[in-house]
Amino acid sequence: MLQLANAENVRAEAQSLRQSPFAIRGLTVSYDQKPAVFSVDATIEPGKLTAIVGPNGAGKSTMLKAALGIIKPLSGQVTHLGRPVADEMHRIAYVPQRASVDWDFPVRVIDVVLMGLFRKTGLLGRLSGADRKHAMACLERVGMTDFASRQIGQLSGGQQQRVFLARALAQDADLYLLDEPFAGVDAATEKAIIAVLKSLRAEGRTVVAVHHDLSTVPDYFDNVLLLNVRKIAEGPVATTFTDENLGAAYGGRLATARIDPAAVAG
């Protein structure tokens, strides 16, 4: 069962690294000597919608943050089309969890979207009228133009999430990474967000989202990455999103939940 590194393996590996917009190798993150993410390899397919799924505390958000260098991993390498992610950040847009932001901050919706243009204008650059127009167009895509001058904290959770998505759109990236974009949002927002994500896919961009609602995975996503500290499985929803893999990811919990109580009693 033991195979040694051979030329063919190495070639195939190099090939998949070159093609994947988000390839993770041997990523381990630990808090206090308890790994939150352990030795994860993942190869995200280009031009697809991929869900990262797993139970609470499975390290989904941690993996994303560590892959982007927001928190420091213990080990591991992450590449975008074969180059280190750290050098390719301008091709990547990240939408953090809503809870990670200070909603009391004195800033308007349109100002938040304009933050997405920071890469383009640079450190000292000033914003032009065209930039503002572009930001408004991004708000239009998420249906939030009417709220452009509101203070960000005055919006509902779903509206805030849409503004974050608009900011990511303004970044005009190849790869979109979203951390729980559907957490605590209303049904209308969920629909609006998934429509935008699908339009990004139609434009040939890659979208990866941490997701917690198992029932919508087959409707929303093409691929799935099952995670519980370690990677359980990855691949197309049809072949990967199986009861067996889910059981492995969610441990006994999901499996037990599906067992008929009467049978257990008997």
Place this chain on the structure above:
Amino acid sequence: MFLEALFFQLGYNATLVTFGATLLGIAAGVTGSFLFFRKRALVSDAISHATLPGVALAFIVMVTLGFDGRNLPGLLLGSAISAALGLFAVQWLSSRTRLTEDAAIGAVLSVFFGFGIVLLTVIQTMSSGRQAGLEGFLLGSTAGMLYADALLIAGGGALALILVAIFRRPMMMASFDPEFARSSGINLDRTDLIMMGLVMGVTVIGLKIVGLILIVALLIIPPVAARFWSDRADRVVVIAGGLGGLSAWIGASASAVAPNLPTGPIIVLTAFAIFTASMLFAPARGLLISAIHHRNFQRGVHIRQGLVSLAQGQPIYEPMTIRLLRAEGLARADGVPTPDGVARASRVLRDEKRWETARSDPALEMAAARYDGLTQIEDVLTPDQIAELDTRIGGPRGVTP
């Protein structure tokens, strides 16, 4: 001289002061622990700075009424009233406006202090104000302390300690898990009030010895230092009391030898020295022991990941992994495993496989949760359970670890 002071042989007054300071240090360390667990350590900074206008106003009132303005109980009563006002202002600002507690603390401490300074300059212009000596309350002083004052401080320290002993249980529960404490019938508001009352009491008693600017150190530093010695809250409280008492005892003794130096800074620096030693060398959570653990853990993870990659024929990218594998004699510089490495790799792979199987078995879920990437499954499961797993895995068997 210092040794004599340390062992209470410098005359009755100095002994009483040192004794009182030690009691105060113990009470402060214990009280401060609850504040620290509650993550509100710096509220005490607002409380202590807020005492200044009270001290000054009490002086003015006492002089106006024809009493001696330096009467310590009167000054301390005034300080307690204005400290309570300051605490109320912090609570009000952080609950009724959008300001966060840290902004409220900073605003209250500086404004109350500023107003206190205004009052101090008023006192300096009063005929009886020149020798008021209220500046001693800023940084603490034990020089020229009256017998009655020393007695008051010693008594106050003892009283604070008794109150802490009485209320320790509700305070512990409220600081560990407020929601649970509430559900088990503890009145959170009242417990918080008691906690803050004790903090205020310690502050007021400590004003004369440590001074209002630095008294907060006696509430914060010993608990933080104690945290490095234990992971159990009840022990942290006791250790914090001990360290606080030790700091105050040594500091007050040193200050008895050098009466011209302010007492507060000496006590605080003693506490800080104890803190530094604790942070570096404490065996429970000290930096030295943590660094060693972390290094071993990181090495273990790298080696295990490297072995898994070797076993699956995947290339290893990380220079650190290859270096560690080489150092252990498990692989060559080009990433090709040595015979020893091949053997270890297959064992690791089998271990991983067993864990994987264990994880998908509801009966083994508790044990499987102990997986951390390093623990061998043999340490968690019985040989029978492992044999059972192996029959499920199938494949080659018989390699003994």
Place this chain on the structure above:
Amino acid sequence: MSGSEFVPLSLTPLIIGCLAAVACALPGNFLILRRQALIGDAISHVVLPGIVVAFLLTGAISATAMMLGAAVAAVTAVAMIEGIRCFGRIEAGAAMGVVFTAMFAGGVLLLELSDTSGVHLDVEHALYGNLESLIWLDATGWGSLLEIDALKGLPPELFRIAAVVVIIITLLAVFWRPLAISTFDEGFAATLGLPVTVISLGLVIASALAAVAAFDAVGSIIVIAMFICPPAAAHLMTNRLGAQIAWSVGFALASAIVGFVLAGYGPLWIGGTDAVSAAGMIATVSGVILAITAVAGPRRRAVT
């Protein structure tokens, strides 16, 4: 009051008070929004040991050495706080409490132990400053503002604080967007490639510069009022960052002017004979302004 009295005795302390208040209020806005108000507290406490050590090393009080000493002390303090927080796994507030009290105590003790009789540095001065002493003796009236010789006699503290105000305004104008973005959403700022640690340290250093320049005038504790009160009051007035900063500057100037006038002339109005501490009065007025906005500010309530 005539110019011949006002200009030499009150004009320069008033201007220095105003500049100090503005210098602190500007970075204070960001400290408050970053939930780091107490970093301002810590910085202002450690300015004292910074200055004392700089004095002991150079043997004289020079502006450059003081600024450098204070900046080094502030960065050291922040590094220690972060070290205790990350490696010791201690909550930030407690870590701050450990560091700034210890450093402040060290500063006080060093100051008491060293011979500073020849220079203008003592503990009381360090605690609450001496704004009233920063007078312009060469002035004889408003006309002195046009006399080169008289202008040469302006207190050096005035130029120091003016230079710091200019530096801080420049930094703020240049780094406005990165500062605003990383304050609002640090994780996002990091993915933009912004050096979030450098930005946050830069803010600390700017605050330390403001604190040391204001130190002469108001000492190390009342400085905290200038860092926190005007921006906190401004935060209760508006939901726009630019507007908040404008309000905070207005409140800072109002505190400085009203506080200085009340301290100097207030006691005379009510029949007293001597002025009271101007620095203390400025802090008091800034507190009154904050209290008013907390009761009546249009944006005083939390939004969520």
